[in-house]
Amino acid sequence: MMFTEQEIRIEGAAALAGTLTLPKEGAGPFPAVVFVHGSGDIDRNGNAKRLPINAYKELGDLAASLGFATVRYDKRGVGKSEGDFYSAGLFDLIDDVERVVQFAASHPAIDENGLILLGHSEGALIAPAVNKRQNVQGMILIAGTAEPLGDTTAWQRAQMKEDMQTKTGFQGFILRLLKVDQKIEKMNTQMAEKLLSSDEPVMRFKGQKINAKWNREHGQYDVRDYLPDVTCPVLAVTGQKDVQVKPEQVQGICGLVSGPCEARLIPDMTHILRKTDKDPSISSIMNDYKKQIKEPVDDELKQVIGDWLRAWKSHYRQQ
Numbered sequence: 001m002m003f004t005e006q007e008i009r010i011e012g013a014a015a016l017a018g019t020l021t022l023p024k025e026g027a028g029p030f031p032a033v034v035f036v037h038g039s040g041d042i043d044r045n046g047n048a049k050r051l052p053i054n055a056y057k058e059l060g061d062l063a064a065s066l067g068f069a070t071v072r073y074d075k076r077g078v079g080k081s082e083g084d085f086y087s088a089g090l091f092d093l094i095d096d097v098e099r100v101v102q103f104a105a106s107h108p109a110i111d112e113n114g115l116i117l118l119g120h121s122e123g124a125l126i127a128p129a130v131n132k133r134q135n136v137q138g139m140i141l142i143a144g145t146a147e148p149l150g151d152t153t154a155w156q157r158a159q160m161k162e163d164m165q166t167k168t169g170f171q172g173f174i175l176r177l178l179k180v181d182q183k184i185e186k187m188n189t190q191m192a193e194k195l196l197s198s199d200e201p202v203m204r205f206k207g208q209k210i211n212a213k214w215n216r217e218h219g220q221y222d223v224r225d226y227l228p229d230v231t232c233p234v235l236a237v238t239g240q241k242d243v244q245v246k247p248e249q250v251q252g253i254c255g256l257v258s259g260p261c262e263a264r265l266i267p268d269m270t271h272i273l274r275k276t277d278k279d280p281s282i283s284s285i286m287n288d289y290k291k292q293i294k295e296p297v298d299d300e301l302k303q304v305i306g307d308w309l310r311a312w313k314s315h316y317r318q319q
Helices: 057-064 090-106 122-131 149-166 169-176 180-194 212-220 248-254 282-287 299-318
Strands: 003-010 016-023 030-036 067-072 110-120 137-144 202-205 206-211 233-238 261-266
Touching: 003 057, 003 067, 016 057, 016 090, 030 057, 030 122, 030 261, 030 299, 057 067, 057 110, 057 149, 057 299, 067 090, 090 110, 090 122, 090 212, 110 122, 110 299, 122 137, 122 282, 137 299, 149 212, 149 282, 180 202, 180 212, 202 212, 212 282, 233 248, 248 261, 248 282, 261 299
Parallel strands: 030 067, 030 110, 110 137, 137 233, 233 261
Antiparallel strands: 003 016, 016 067, 202 206
16 A cells, blocks of 8 residues: 555544544655545444445545545544534534644644645535634535535425426325325424424434434534635535535535635536436435445546646645
């Protein structure tokens, strides 16, 4: 391998466990990529219990092969990290990323003036808020958005409703007969009302454990308040078959940040960073995830990120 890995522990409200990767070649201190998780119980490699996409490990290896240090960590309450995943709010997660960035900036093998945040999905919403507290020198926002999470989830529900109303065959007949779309909308309304009427960090809804604090805080958070303060170079990249965020939001991100921004759409790529030949409906794409995760992260995405990192590094060296 062209790099070494070592276990790290970052103290704070909840101690975070992770992996520091350092290139074997070249003299440090090295520029570094800090990974920021998407939503869910995700570990340092980008794996959730129900969806092990391993994207952070693969992209971390890519960055390390290009001469970058990388910092990946288990989310609060996941893997070897302490704390409770379900009681962590959005701003707790932002605090955690800030601590990880501070760890990277203070490490003797890392250049504090060469830090890049790589955020995927929710991580692309969190990264701009972290940057406002701790300036970084680059940002890679994968499958991100330039709107509040509530707007994105409403769009997701609209896609689901359209799927149910247009699905053909016996399955479509049953969905419409049972008015499943209306039941889902009613359930979402009931859950929202229960969330807003509570100040508990965790609650149960129809037998399911819900991270209530996280949901409420997302209702107060708008990434558009933070994107204009991003003055560093940005790569915004999303798949054209992403049904969990609006693909055209890559342009929205670049329209709001103040620094140089490159927007890229990867043909046929989904939210879990693999390509599919399925039709671009939310049910077809998400039902295909279990098949997609058997493949590595998309090569075209790796090429786009690799090219951007090389260009960033060339400019960084000239400074």
